[in-house]
Amino acid sequence: MLKKTFTALTLGAALFAGQAMAADYAIDKQGQHAFVNFKISHLGYSWIYGTFKDFDGSFSFDAARPEASKVNVTLKTASVDTNHAERDKHLRSGDFLNVDKHPTATFTSTRVESTGEGTANITGDLTLNGVTKPVVIAAKFLGEGKDPWGGYRAGFEGTASIKMKDFGIKMDLGPQSENVELILTVEGVRK
Template sequence: MKKLLIPLIAASFIFVTPLNAEEYVIDTKGAHAFIQFRIKHLGYSWLLGRFNEFSGSFSYDEKNPQAAKISVDIKPASVDSNHGERDKHLRDEDFLYVDKYPKASFVSTSFTEKGDGKAELKGDLTLRGVTKPVVIAVEHIGHGKDPWGGYRRGFFGTTEIALADFGIPFDLGPASKTVQLELSVEGIRQ
């Protein structure tokens, strides 16, 4: 019996060994994370905005960065372009249609280091009930202890999506077919 128990106990340690990936919660409560967008207005200027309400988490292991994962939930009704009437229009069926689609999300599928703090993050973006793959160019900003006794890690990412790919029917003209997204993510290690 002893001969059987020793290998079983040893095997159990193999399966319960903690992973090296660090788990982080995106710091939206402290306003240290942002999802911003810009789109050309009729081709004459840039219209800027952001989503004020979102949450998420990510994992990252410096020894195994390709195993990094991120998941973010966004409340499209929190869209803020610094103009109340325009924001009402962005929330209606011409754009985000928040009454029918109150949630948007991003879930990563892969993370590839490119060197010099740069990486490529692939994942599925769900917006207006449509899920499409997107590629985000990522820059690792930094990591370390914070003044409150915690540990933080931050990334910045950019991508561009076509409005039509997500079923957004409103035509803003030929110069406004795509929207650029900028994502600033600071996570608190758990």
């Protein structure tokens, strides 16, 4: 009996060791190496660009098994910045982000699907303005490796498009301005 148990444990350990494990990373927001940016059409004539300055998150990543990856991000909606104080005040109001009632927005991945070498679709639940909807981020792996300070980093970029009305934002800026394009750059430090 002891021999069978030992054999089963050895086989299980060998199988487990043969599987690649996803590494956990903290998003490097302190070093200004991660950005949650957006753009929206201004009446179809130009673009308004903005960013969220206060956010935090983590991800798990294994280059050999990208489908095992996970992403979690929380941002403070009041940190929206379009480089125009009056517009930012309006964006924080009930017409848009309603930051008094919904001070955070979150993204939690539910599935990662490889779409080619170094690219993937990250499907997840985005909660914004108190509404949760699935969103797909088209992501691209930028690279990974040791940094000069003894750590290990991995970086990605991604894009997604969301329709404002899907998240209860009723302010009508016209048909050219229904969608917000998200532009994401994420560098993480391995924990």
